[in-house]
Amino acid sequence: MTLSLFALQLLNGVEYGLLLxxxxxxxxxxxxxxxxxxxAHGSFYMLGAYLAYFxxxxxxxxxxxxxxxxxxxxxxxxxxxxxxxxxxxxxxxxSQVLLTYGLVLLFNELQRALFGNDVHGVAAPQALAFRIxxxxxxxxxxxxxxxxxxxxxxxxxxxxxxxxxFGMRVRAGASNPEMVEAxxxxxxxxxxxxxxxxxxxxxxxxxxxxxxxxxxxxxxxxVLVLSFVVVVIGGIGSIxxxxxxxxxxxxxxxxxxxxLPGFASAMVYAVMAAVLVFRPRGLLGQQA
Amino acid sequence: MSAHSLSRRTxxxxxxxxxxxxxxxxxxKAKLRIGLLLPYSGTYAALGNNITDxxxxxxxxxxxxxxxxxxxxxxxxxxxxxAKAPANVNKLIAGEKxxxxxxxxxSGVAMAMMQIxxxxxxxxxxxxxxxxxxxxxxxxxxxxxxxFSNWQTSYPCADVMLKAGHxxxxxxxxxxxxxxESMAAFKEGYLKGGGSIVKEIAVPFPSTEFQANLSxxxxxxxxxxxxxxxxxxxxxxVKDYEGAGLREKVPLYGSGFLTEGVLAAQGxxxxxxxxxxxxxxxxxxxxxxKFRDAFQKxxxxxxxxxxxxxxxxxxxxxxxxxxxxxxxxxxxxxxxxLESARIESPRGPFRFSKAHNPVQNVYLREVKGGKxxxxxxxxxxxxxxAAGCAMGK
Numbered sequence: 001m002t003l004s005l006f007a008l009q010l011l012n013g014v015e016y017g018l019l020l021x022x023x024x025x026x027x028x029x030x031x032x033x034x035x036x037x038x039x040a041h042g043s044f045y046m047l048g049a050y051l052a053y054f055x056x057x058x059x060x061x062x063x064x065x066x067x068x069x070x071x072x073x074x075x076x077x078x079x080x081x082x083x084x085x086x087x088x089x090x091x092x093x094x095s096q097v098l099l100t101y102g103l104v105l106l107f108n109e110l111q112r113a114l115f116g117n118d119v120h121g122v123a124a125p126q127a128l129a130f131r132i133x134x135x136x137x138x139x140x141x142x143x144x145x146x147x148x149x150x151x152x153x154x155x156x157x158x159x160x161x162x163x164x165x166f167g168m169r170v171r172a173g174a175s176n177p178e179m180v181e182a183x184x185x186x187x188x189x190x191x192x193x194x195x196x197x198x199x200x201x202x203x204x205x206x207x208x209x210x211x212x213x214x215x216x217x218x219x220x221x222x223v224l225v226l227s228f229v230v231v232v233i234g235g236i237g238s239i240x241x242x243x244x245x246x247x248x249x250x251x252x253x254x255x256x257x258x259x260l261p262g263f264a265s266a267m268v269y270a271v272m273a274a275v276l277v278f279r280p281r282g283l284l285g286q287q288a
Numbered sequence: 289m290s291a292h293s294l295s296r297r298t299x300x301x302x303x304x305x306x307x308x309x310x311x312x313x314x315x316x317k318a319k320l321r322i323g324l325l326l327p328y329s330g331t332y333a334a335l336g337n338n339i340t341d342x343x344x345x346x347x348x349x350x351x352x353x354x355x356x357x358x359x360x361x362x363x364x365x366x367x368x369x370x371a372k373a374p375a376n377v378n379k380l381i382a383g384e385k386x387x388x389x390x391x392x393x394x395s396g397v398a399m400a401m402m403q404i405x406x407x408x409x410x411x412x413x414x415x416x417x418x419x420x421x422x423x424x425x426x427x428x429x430x431x432x433x434x435x436f437s438n439w440q441t442s443y444p445c446a447d448v449m450l451k452a453g454h455x456x457x458x459x460x461x462x463x464x465x466x467x468x469e470s471m472a473a474f475k476e477g478y479l480k481g482g483g484s485i486v487k488e489i490a491v492p493f494p495s496t497e498f499q500a501n502l503s504x505x506x507x508x509x510x511x512x513x514x515x516x517x518x519x520x521x522x523x524x525x526v527k528d529y530e531g532a533g534l535r536e537k538v539p540l541y542g543s544g545f546l547t548e549g550v551l552a553a554q555g556x557x558x559x560x561x562x563x564x565x566x567x568x569x570x571x572x573x574x575x576x577x578k579f580r581d582a583f584q585k586x587x588x589x590x591x592x593x594x595x596x597x598x599x600x601x602x603x604x605x606x607x608x609x610x611x612x613x614x615x616x617x618x619x620x621x622x623x624x625x626l627e628s629a630r631i632e633s634p635r636g637p638f639r640f641s642k643a644h645n646p647v648q649n650v651y652l653r654e655v656k657g658g659k660x661x662x663x664x665x666x667x668x669x670x671x672x673x674a675a676g677c678a679m680g681k
Binding site: 002005008009012013015016108112116117118119120121123131133136137138139140142143212213214215216217218219222253254255257258261262264265 | 329330331333334337463489490491492494495496497499500501503504506507519520523524527528531532533549550552553554555
């Protein structure tokens with residue numbers, strides 16, 4: 001492999017990882033704060049992508065789709081949390097898995113009823129429909145844009161969590177919800193907003209990914225599996241860990257494909273296993 | 289009054305029951321139970337639905353009656369999951385006691401299905417899966433295929449590419465049996481014709497993350513690329529190929545599933561992509577026109593190659609079941625009726641080979657202006673070599 005090709009594959013891996021981070025961050029956030037294993041997270045991603053297809057198809061603008069769709073999905077997340085998830089905080093993870101898996105089936109049926117089972121393409125915004133030449137190769141501008149956008153979202157999340165009152169409550173809620181409640185903070189509202197934010201993040205990722213991946217039934221499940229890998233590698237509940245985990249998954253998948261094609265599908269899981277051998281709770285998980 | 293009508297109804301009921309009890313009569317009267325083992329969820333759901341709807345359309349054109357028996361459909365979602373296939377096949381054969389088993393889309397499911405139907409001897413029509421073994425090493429007298437073999441959707445393309453002057457090709461495919469067999473058949477033809485393979489890239493199924501491999505292709509600069517992807521993966525691959533700036537530089541060829549059913553999703557990225565398949569939407573024949581209009585009217589969707597296989601399946605069954613007056617227990621006669629069937633399919637002339645695979649034309653198509661345009665016949669009366677099948681030899 002030449003140096004320029006290596007650099008390009010590095011970019012490919014980072015870009016893929018950043019998009020994974022966007023999905024996985026919501027998943028790890030919800031687990032960290034609410035203690036809920038949310039299988040329906042992939043469904044939010046899938047619904048986001050379908051909304052992008054639906055709204056952008058009618059308005060011709062992905063931006064409009066994001067501006068309308070993300071708040072819509074936050075509201076949906078809020079409803080799901082209030083009507084379903086909230087009843088299970090006291091229960092064990094198995095009940096949560098059962099419920100959220102039920103939600104996956106429900107959302108898949110909803111997708112089937114509303115949008116049908118066809119594969120749909122979503123056009124990248126016109127302003128980004130060009131290619132950036134890189135030596136002999138070319139990179140679609142939209143891919144570069146999504147990578148930068150995901151980075152910006154990651155930076156914004158960091159700011160919100162470290163520097164704002166809301167972020168402080170989130171951190172407090174994650175480490176000791178009883179104490180937070182005793183201090184007079186409405187934990188229920190905190191949980192609702194975190195879940196809604198997680199749903200919105202997943203939907204946003206789905207919308208951004210729609211022009212890259214196309215929109216198809218079952219797209220949520222494949223992302224969900226990878227997101228769990230990211231979350232486990234990073235340490236459950238740690239957003240910084242999810243960021244590192246996502247990059248690691250993106251890079252190992254990319255280089256796995258190029259260097260060890262026969263082993264490519266197992267590469268990501270091998271990396272996960274290797275990480276867990278040395279850090280059983282993930283890179284940045286609270287070590288027991 | 290009420291007592292009177294009640295007794296009459298009882299009488300009628302008893303009469304009907306006595307009729308059903310007579311074996312000779314029951315065969316003609318009992319509903320014809322056709323099992324559908326197809327994906328109704330997941331990546332291949334759209335394919336399963338199109339096959340089903342086209343089968344139902346064909347049945348309606350026969351007034352819902354085949355060989356004098358009213359058709360009853362028993363559908364099972366196979367989820368394209370080979371692991372669940374044995375249970376699903378048993379559910380249809382042992383549980384539902386279907387007279388005829390049809391499906392599936394996924395070759396892995398088909399292989400699991402073959403293991404069982406070879407024991408159970410129920411008349412089976414494979415409506416999509418192109419695995420070579422179905423009409424090759426696992427071929428059986430009571431198993432027919434109305435779709436294609438993987439060989440048929442790739443081998444003819446080797447010749448096409450060589451004639452276009454592409455001597456160095458790169459192969460890329462989903463690494464499961466369909467992709468592997470397509471590539472093997474293509475390679476056979478391509479090497480025989482004097483071409484050379486630059487590289488073979490196997491992508492794990494159903495991964496759709498192609499970027500790393502596209503960067504490789506751009507660096508290797510082959511004369512042309514031949515691929516196998518289908519469904520959502522095909523939609524994404526063609527878009528990514530264009531996104532990486534390869535469409536203008538390295539001509540893209542594929543088995544027809546690369547563009548089939550996903551052309552709208554691919555948009556302008558598919559322009560100029562050339563594929564080979566035994567069908568094209570724009571095929572100019574009366575049967576195709578009639579079928580496409582009827583399918584559009586019935587479903588509101590456009591017909592595709594998957595729908596054609598479903599449609600032909602029921603038409604072939606109608607022909608064969610008429611010959612045996614709907615008696616599916618006369619399997620030998622039913623089989624020879626299918627073997628001798630000649631139909632004008634929307635895809636063109638259709639007959640079964642000795643191994644029970646279709647003998648059919650394979651067309652070369654190119655995407656122009658968002659439409660699949662037929663450039664010509666890539667291979668006339670293409671017949672799968674049926675390696676490993678002893679039937680009729």
